Amino acid sequence: MTTIFDVAKKAGVSISTVSRVINNYPYVKDSTRKRVQKLLDEMDYVPNYNASSLVRKKTKTIAVMLPDITNSFFATMFHGIEERANQNGFVVIFGNTNEEIVREEEYVHIFLERRVDGIILDPVSPKGETLGPILKNKVPLVLVDREISGMEISLVSSNNRKGAAELTEYLIELGHERIGLITAASETSVFDMRNKGYVDALKRAGLEVRDEYIKVGVKPIPEVGQALVQSLLESDPPPTALFATNNFLAIGAVYGLRELGYSVPEDMAIVCFDELDIRTVLDPFFTSMNQQVYEMGVKAMDLLLKQINKELNGTEKIYLDPQLSVRHST
Amino acid sequence: MTTIFDVAKKAGVSISTVSRVINNYPYVKDSTRKRVQKLLDEMDYVPNYNASSLVRKKTKTIAVMLPDITNSFFATMFHGIEERANQNGFVVIFGNTNEEIVREEEYVHIFLERRVDGIILDPVSPKGETLGPILKNKVPLVLVDREISGMEISLVSSNNRKGAAELTEYLIELGHERIGLITAASETSVFDMRNKGYVDALKRAGLEVRDEYIKVGVKPIPEVGQALVQSLLESDPPPTALFATNNFLAIGAVYGLRELGYSVPEDMAIVCFDELDIRTVLDPFFTSMNQQVYEMGVKAMDLLLKQINKELNGTEKIYLDPQLSVRHST
DNA sequence: CTGTTAGCGCGTTCAC
DNA sequence: GTGAACGCGCTAACAG
Numbered sequence: 001m002t003t004i005f006d007v008a009k010k011a012g013v014s015i016s017t018v019s020r021v022i023n024n025y026p027y028v029k030d031s032t033r034k035r036v037q038k039l040l041d042e043m044d045y046v047p048n049y050n051a052s053s054l055v056r057k058k059t060k061t062i063a064v065m066l067p068d069i070t071n072s073f074f075a076t077m078f079h080g081i082e083e084r085a086n087q088n089g090f091v092v093i094f095g096n097t098n099e100e101i102v103r104e105e106e107y108v109h110i111f112l113e114r115r116v117d118g119i120i121l122d123p124v125s126p127k128g129e130t131l132g133p134i135l136k137n138k139v140p141l142v143l144v145d146r147e148i149s150g151m152e153i154s155l156v157s158s159n160n161r162k163g164a165a166e167l168t169e170y171l172i173e174l175g176h177e178r179i180g181l182i183t184a185a186s187e188t189s190v191f192d193m194r195n196k197g198y199v200d201a202l203k204r205a206g207l208e209v210r211d212e213y214i215k216v217g218v219k220p221i222p223e224v225g226q227a228l229v230q231s232l233l234e235s236d237p238p239p240t241a242l243f244a245t246n247n248f249l250a251i252g253a254v255y256g257l258r259e260l261g262y263s264v265p266e267d268m269a270i271v272c273f274d275e276l277d278i279r280t281v282l283d284p285f286f287t288s289m290n291q292q293v294y295e296m297g298v299k300a301m302d303l304l305l306k307q308i309n310k311e312l313n314g315t316e317k318i319y320l321d322p323q324l325s326v327r328h329s330t
Numbered sequence: 331m332t333t334i335f336d337v338a339k340k341a342g343v344s345i346s347t348v349s350r351v352i353n354n355y356p357y358v359k360d361s362t363r364k365r366v367q368k369l370l371d372e373m374d375y376v377p378n379y380n381a382s383s384l385v386r387k388k389t390k391t392i393a394v395m396l397p398d399i400t401n402s403f404f405a406t407m408f409h410g411i412e413e414r415a416n417q418n419g420f421v422v423i424f425g426n427t428n429e430e431i432v433r434e435e436e437y438v439h440i441f442l443e444r445r446v447d448g449i450i451l452d453p454v455s456p457k458g459e460t461l462g463p464i465l466k467n468k469v470p471l472v473l474v475d476r477e478i479s480g481m482e483i484s485l486v487s488s489n490n491r492k493g494a495a496e497l498t499e500y501l502i503e504l505g506h507e508r509i510g511l512i513t514a515a516s517e518t519s520v521f522d523m524r525n526k527g528y529v530d531a532l533k534r535a536g537l538e539v540r541d542e543y544i545k546v547g548v549k550p551i552p553e554v555g556q557a558l559v560q561s562l563l564e565s566d567p568p569p570t571a572l573f574a575t576n577n578f579l580a581i582g583a584v585y586g587l588r589e590l591g592y593s594v595p596e597d598m599a600i601v602c603f604d605e606l607d608i609r610t611v612l613d614p615f616f617t618s619m620n621q622q623v624y625e626m627g628v629k630a631m632d633l634l635l636k637q638i639n640k641e642l643n644g645t646e647k648i649y650l651d652p653q654l655s656v657r658h659s660t
Numbered sequence: 661c662t663g664t665t666a667g668c669g670c671g672t673t674c675a676c
Numbered sequence: 677g678t679g680a681a682c683g684c685g686c687t688a689a690c691a692g
Contacts, residue, residue: 016680017679051669055670055684091440094423277607382687
């Protein structure tokens with residue numbers, strides 16, 4: 001590829017002059033500017049951004065690490081991030097952590113080597129075990145979705161506790177008094193908050209919080225939801241309604257219920273967190289609490305930008321309110 | 331951040347020695363290697379990859395441009411690419427083209443500036459209008475999904491024509507003789523091929539290809555599918571079965587049919603290309619021809635790797651066979 | 661085994 | 677207005 005030097009030689013000027021016209025600096029005679037510009041075009045000159053970032057000391061690159069890009073939740077968030085980054089002249093480099101803490105750790109290292117200007121992370125590590133190098137090097141960092149307790153790091157997430165409480169209250173308003181919870185371990189902040197919101201609502205309504213109505217699985221996936229709902233049905237009396245803390249658990253729950261001949265919502269009402277990709281679902285079924293996912297991505301990028309530009313001292317946490325959408329599962 | 335120079339000074343050696351231990355070169359005395367390594371760790375040294383790629387002349391970075399990452403089809407493909415790239419020590423930078431040719435053009439320029447080692451592109455531009463700079467600079471390029479006719483560029487895609495023919499034949503075997511086609515403009519290779527496959531099958535079966543059974547929309551989205559199916563029903567006699575060339579069109583078709591009181595498959599059988607995200611669909615409904623999407627991503631990366639490593643002279647085109655999955659819409 | 665030197669491609673003073 | 681010179685952080689000969 002042609003370099004700034006090649007152009008300079010051909011134009012009979014110094015590289016600094018070429019550099020000046022590339023970067024649109026003043027104090028270049030109009031005639032030479034035009035001459036150089038013409039050569040720039042003719043020679044198909046493409047500036048080497050890496051070389052220039054070496055001296056500018058910023059790469060205009062941010063890194064994004066997400067657990068699973070094939071999950072439409074993360075993909076939508078990613079889209080928001082990318083869009084905003086692009087608008088601000090940033091390029092996005094991406095790493096799928098695959099819910100594996102080792103990959104998160106590896107990617108942190110890789111991205112630091114690339115000298116990214118900032119990082120947006122939906123952490124796999126519940127305690128931020130992988131974050132050391134980022135913090136030590138003071139690289140701007142924004143967490144999304146999942147919070148890490150006890151660490152002062154900027155965050156954009158949803159008001160999970162409040163949303164979960166509202167969702168549970170919705171069931172209570174419908175007249176349900178025995179409400180089951182199907183959820184994942186509290187290790188992940190998101191589920192912790194939703195579990196708490198469920199309890200909040202029950203207590204507020206003066207309903208008993210019964211342990212046998214709370215089923216905790218290892219992973220928030222359909223298979224687990226299916227097993228949990230069946231175990232839930234063994235309680236006596238069984239619940240009349242069910243709160244699944246995410247959509248995959250809810251899907252599994254429906255399968256589990258069907259297997260035993262129960263129908264939804266007649267025999268059991270179901271609500272859950274998160275919407276199923278609306279474009280690919282023929283008949284939206286679940287009454288759900290939907291997060292502002294795209295917005296989360298946008299806000300995360302905005303917050304990161306503030307840190308990169310040093311417009312923020314300290315950290316900031318933003319919680320977006322999820323919204324209830326009533327369908328046929330209740 | 332600490333540099334190789336800082337470490338060298340503190341260790342009392344030259345920077346080349348430090349460089350040698352960083353890159354695990356031989357010919358370094360074991361004792362000094364250990365001493366340097368210790369300092370490297372203590373001082374939290376993180377190599378500046380951009381600086382080293384400046385001299386190595388490769389960035390170990392590839393760029394991926396896709397039309398819409400929130401579409402699970404592209405997200406799955408992206409996942410395959412990322413996984414494979416990561417395994418081979420490559421980092422992925424991503425650009426969402428949003429189906430806009432302008433963004434594709436901008437991103438091409440941006441990625442060239444970043445001196446990516448290769449590019450994987452699902453092109454928006456039907457004729458490759460944005461590819462000039464890539465080809466001119468001989469940057470390794472692999473197209474995925476959509477083909478650009480008349481250009482010798484490596485490609486990984488599906489055998490769309492064959493798949494469409496098989497899908498149509500499946501309907502014919504079911505006894506249908508009047509089969510409608512709901513599709514998007516042939517400008518995009520993928521739809522062009524599927525349209526041809528439909529015609530192939532009809533001709534092979536000795537069935538008439540009737541123009542009024544072929545409805546072409548501007549975009550492959552539900553709204554369009556909905557309108558097209560209703561226009562299709564105006565033909566006399568109307569078809570008894572329908573081939574939608576992608577899943578979004580199929581969804582729209584179902585809506586359109588319902589609106590007029592038709593039920594699927596009783597009044598109208600439907601088949602389509604592409605599966606709806608299986609994890610988020612409670613009751614898989616459509617009989618569909620499913621592409622090996624993840625595999626496409628993997629193969630695209632492998633092919634790009636071959637070009638980057640100059641193990642391939644010329645170009646290569648790979649077509650994966652899609653697979654039929656029979657459900658309840660037929 | 662180790663250090664010196666010369667760049668990689670570019671931005672940025674500082675003179676002229 | 678313009679150019680020479682230095683340096684960003686690192687690798688790669690080449691000496692020694």
